[in-house]
Amino acid sequence: MIDFHLDPKSGVAPYMQLVQQVQQALRLGMLKVGDQLPTVKHVVAKIAINPNTVLKAYRELERQGLVAPKPGRGTFITATLADDSLSAHQALRTELEHWIAKAEAAGLDHDAIQALITTTLRKTHQGKP
Amino acid sequence: MNPPILHTKALTKRYGHHTALTDVTLTLPTGSIVGLVGPNGAGKSTLLALTSGLIRPTSGTIEVLGSPPAADAAQLARVGFVAQDTPVYAALTVDEHLRMGRRLNPHWDARLAADRIRQIGLDPTKKAGRLSGGQKAQLALTIAAAKRPELLIFDEPVAALDPLARRAFLQNLMEFVADLDVSVILSSHLLSDVERVCDHLIVLAESRVQIAGDTETLIAGHHRLVGPRGDLPDLPAGVEVISADHTERQTTLIVRNTGPDTPRALRETPNLDLEDMVLTYLHRAGRITGETTTPVEATR
Helix, strand or coil: CCCCCCCCCCCCCHHHHHHHHHHHHHHCCCCCCCCECCCHHHHHHHHCCCHHHHHHHHHHHHHCCCEEEECCCEEEECCCHHHHHHHHHHHHHHHHHHHHHHHHHCCCCHHHHHHHHHHHHHHHHHHCC | CCCCCEEEEEEEEEECCEEEEEEEEEEECCCCEEEEECCCCCCHHHHHHHHHCCCCCCEEEEEECCECCCCCHHHHHHEEEECCCCCCCCCCEHHHHHHHHHHHCCCCCHHHHHHHHHHCCCCCCCEHHHCCHHHHHHHHHHHHHHCCCCEEEEECCCCCCCHHHHHHHHHHHHHHHHHHCCEEEEECCCHHHHHHHCCEEEEEECCEEEEEEEHHHHHHHEEEEEEECCCCCCCCCCEEEEEEEECCCEEEEEEEECCCCCCHHHHCCCECCHHHHHHHHHHHHHHHHCCCCCCCCCCC
8 A cells, every 4th residue: 555645836736646656656666466546535534635636546547557446445556567668668768869869969958858858748748639 | 417516696795885795606516625715805704604694695696506595494404614713612512512413403423423523532521612723623524514514614714723733624624525425615825725625716806706717727727928028929819818027128927728728829838836826816806906915825
């Protein structure tokens, strides 16, 4: 079982903070397939947030295929982020290294590259329904 | 579809020559936790008193859970109201408060009340006058919730509490919401608390609603544009300027996008946080009426 926390100064919507904390725990192996997430009641009683925020976070995790609700029992982890994508990491990293080399050759510095990646990521996500 | 928890049209309340609430038109969906914020004297308590049926409007209409407020005993049982300073009877014990609640309320949930009193660690034999501020607030909350209302209304529930007691109160309140499926309207000066627990926001100032809506949608719709003075991009349709600040070289605009999609010009601009958004509207309300408004206290 993991505990959630809320950082009011992060600028990230509260439900998204919960989503990110579960994703992080999955990447780090703190949560494994079959583990149960805290119940909504447990989370709201612990960190004093709106139950709808917790439900929204769990729905988003379900949409991402990371958890599944079992009626009357709770919400359980159904996939791990670490193992699933790990095999693809190496090939993607090599491609990215090539791309970064090209960007540097074109005169972009570290900050410019970072900004380009961040904005492109955001735009790509905005384009999706 | 359940009727909205609150539905008002041009709701107005005057006391003699003083207008406490002007032309409030609102619809709050069922299941919401609504934060009502604004400076002292903005009309927050008036709106809550109208909603709970303690006072009647001068003009306009109001429906609470689909019926006129406090229309009859059945309607009274559907709404729980905790006034400012979470009043309890100093001479009565905790247990006597619960017994009184059972006598006075048709749907009283005795088990819920007893369980919660035990969980928060209140001594049933203790007189309410000897409880701490936080414990009094918890007792008032427990009594209001054990009525099993569909809507709970709180006027400044945590204003007088220290941070620890405040958090404990909100934890308890959120647990009730998760357990009982109850909607909530609460007024507060503490924007960090509102941000934490509320999914709907109403900003009141100068007796008028400055802005209201789903908190996340509101935040996603507000952007800060900073540019060289006089050289800001033309704003697309549906984008309204809420405030403009100029220094010698720079112009800062706070804009609100009311369209369904974020226009290209706003995509790379940061959203305002809840506190800045609320303060922008309060400053604007103060400027329009030409009076100086006490800003909402951001932290205490």
